[in-house]
Amino acid sequence: MPVGTVSIPRICQPGNITVTAVNGRVPGPVIEAKEGDAVVIHVVNDSPYNVTIHWHGVFQRRTPWADGPSMVTQCPIRPGGRYTYRFAVAGQEGTLWWHAHTSFLRATVHGALVIRPRQAYPFPNPDGERTVLLGEWWNADAVLLERQAFLAGTSIAPADAYTINGNPGDLYGNCHATTNRGISRFEVRRNSTYLLRIINAALNTQFFFKVSGHTFTVVAADASYTAPYKTDVIVLAPGQTVDALMAADASSPAAGSYYMAISPYQSAIPLRPGSFNGNVTTAIVEYAGSTPNHHSPPAMPVVTDTPAAHRFYTGMTSLLRAGSRSAVPLAVDTRMFVTIGLGFSACAPAQTSCNKSAPVVAATMNNQSFTLPTAVSLLDARFRNAARGVYTADFPDRPPVPFDYANATGRELLGAALASTGRASTKVRTVRYNATVEVVLQSTALVGRESHPMHLHGFNFFVLAQGFGNYDAAAAEEGFNLVNPQERNTVAVPTGGWAVIRFVADNPGMWFMHCHIDAHLSIGLAMAFDVEDGPTPDTALPPPPRDLPKC
Numbered sequence: 001m002p003v004g005t006v007s008i009p010r011i012c013q014p015g016n017i018t019v020t021a022v023n024g025r026v027p028g029p030v031i032e033a034k035e036g037d038a039v040v041i042h043v044v045n046d047s048p049y050n051v052t053i054h055w056h057g058v059f060q061r062r063t064p065w066a067d068g069p070s071m072v073t074q075c076p077i078r079p080g081g082r083y084t085y086r087f088a089v090a091g092q093e094g095t096l097w098w099h100a101h102t103s104f105l106r107a108t109v110h111g112a113l114v115i116r117p118r119q120a121y122p123f124p125n126p127d128g129e130r131t132v133l134l135g136e137w138w139n140a141d142a143v144l145l146e147r148q149a150f151l152a153g154t155s156i157a158p159a160d161a162y163t164i165n166g167n168p169g170d171l172y173g174n175c176h177a178t179t180n181r182g183i184s185r186f187e188v189r190r191n192s193t194y195l196l197r198i199i200n201a202a203l204n205t206q207f208f209f210k211v212s213g214h215t216f217t218v219v220a221a222d223a224s225y226t227a228p229y230k231t232d233v234i235v236l237a238p239g240q241t242v243d244a245l246m247a248a249d250a251s252s253p254a255a256g257s258y259y260m261a262i263s264p265y266q267s268a269i270p271l272r273p274g275s276f277n278g279n280v281t282t283a284i285v286e287y288a289g290s291t292p293n294h295h296s297p298p299a300m301p302v303v304t305d306t307p308a309a310h311r312f313y314t315g316m317t318s319l320l321r322a323g324s325r326s327a328v329p330l331a332v333d334t335r336m337f338v339t340i341g342l343g344f345s346a347c348a349p350a351q352t353s354c355n356k357s358a359p360v361v362a363a364t365m366n367n368q369s370f371t372l373p374t375a376v377s378l379l380d381a382r383f384r385n386a387a388r389g390v391y392t393a394d395f396p397d398r399p400p401v402p403f404d405y406a407n408a409t410g411r412e413l414l415g416a417a418l419a420s421t422g423r424a425s426t427k428v429r430t431v432r433y434n435a436t437v438e439v440v441l442q443s444t445a446l447v448g449r450e451s452h453p454m455h456l457h458g459f460n461f462f463v464l465a466q467g468f469g470n471y472d473a474a475a476a477e478e479g480f481n482l483v484n485p486q487e488r489n490t491v492a493v494p495t496g497g498w499a500v501i502r503f504v505a506d507n508p509g510m511w512f513m514h515c516h517i518d519a520h521l522s523i524g525l526a527m528a529f530d531v532e533d534g535p536t537p538d539t540a541l542p543p544p545p546r547d548l549p550k551c
């Protein structure tokens with residue numbers, strides 16, 4: 001996979017823009033595999049930036065050096081350098097994706113990773129499949145935008161457009177007459193059923209997804225099969241995927257084509273005007289042999305429709321196959337209660353254009369604002385038993401000061417109760433091999449309520465329960481789904497609420513857990529699990545591959 005510089009037309013503005021992309025295209029190539037395949041990908045960095053590639057959702061069992069997050073499992077591939085990622089996609093089927101895991105590079109460096117089953121799908125075989133990759137586009141180099149925002153201690157501007165398979169569609173703003181990027185088209189045959197593999201590759205935005213005149217049956221999320229779930233709206237947070245069957249059986253025979261559309265779900269409370277792009281992005285579903293004559297676009301939920309998002313996010317359950325039992329581990333070894341959210345901190349010395357007299361926004365988990373090491377990766381430091389000066393193993397199991405998480409706001413409280421909010425540190429939580437880990441993710445309201453899509457590397461987790469307000473263990477445990485909870489790699493924790501996840505730490509390595517909103521990851525909404533070695537040679541951390549990039 002060559003990563004290089006490419007000139008691409010701006011959206012809604014004349015001229016081209018230079019961005020970094022794989023194979024010269026945004027999105028990049030679809031990687032197709034069968035369950036159990038060994039995957040070998042040579043990444044050649046012809047770009048001016050440091051690059052790593054993360055294989056989002058791949059367990060990386062026995063291959064922790066191939067996971068990809070920069071300075072967590074590897075040093076970046078320098079300009080002119082190369083690295084070969086080798087891993088297996090075993091015990092996983094469905095739609096995943098790959099993306100750069102350095103800075104904001106994933107705005108343009110991403111693509112689908114499709115894993116098909118060896119045998120049959122656990123649902124009627126579709127007549128066709130379509131990959132639908134949702135993105136966010138800036139008419140600027142996102143890496144430079146992120147750099148400027150960091151130096152100034154501000155947030156990056158909203159995207160200039162949302163895209164479906166790289167295109168903004170024909171309703172974008174008032175500029176469709178001048179847009180020099182097109183509209184994506186999906187041809188279908190009447191009375192056929194299609195498997196849509198939908199991926200939210202956007203950096204900072206959750207999406208509502210609809211197709212005019214059609215409904216869906218969701219069959220998988222994050223490459224885990226779900227019980228068939230019927231809906232006319234699909235919701236995806238950054239990092240998430242949904243596989244949905246769509247029957248091409250639109251009732252209006254006069255129409256030959258229908259709009260597919262995405263619109264933003266903005267969970268922030270309060271929602272600041274100007275903090276997001278409200279545009280609807282479209283594509284066309286076209287019936288073969290008919291005259292294109294698209295219906296009006298679907299009625300999208302309003303941008304703040306949290307009930308619609310919550311209905312979808314909580315409506316799915318995992319697919320229990322005949323004769324199989326629930327895989328949810330019942331005995332918990334390690335319990336954590338982790339606050340997630342935004343706070344304030346002082347400008348860091350490296351933020352050279354920051355207003356030193358005003359606080360800047362920082363993000364924390366249990367009051368710790370994560371900062372990446374600079375000299376050596378976490379995994380390398382662990383492998384060499386050389387954590388000193390790189391990370392500490394004291395990520396706390398609770399916040400330092402309990403408070404009214406979902407309601408308390410204001411700087412006085414931040415100052416009084418959270419004196420250390422935003423203090424940058426590199427803390428991991430060490431976990432015994434094979435331990436069952438339960439984490440309550442509790443979102444805070446200090447700066448504003450917001451839904452944070454929390455992503456765990458190296459594992460899927462079961463989502464046992466989700467809710468709004470402060471977590472109440474006694475009440476919540478009554479409602480735990482221990483029978484068929486959805487299994488995911490990214491959960492959108494409800495805005496001003498909580499989610500309970502559980503996973504078995506049976507994969508030794510350093511596994512990043514972080515908000516998949518890049519604007520929050522870059523200011524510290526992250527931590528890592530250090531999963532210890534097991535008792536046998538094949539449950540121990542393997543040595544790094546010879547071509548692992550050096551710092």
Ligand SMILES: [Cu+2]
Nearest residue numbers: 452515517520
């Ligand atoms: Cu977040």
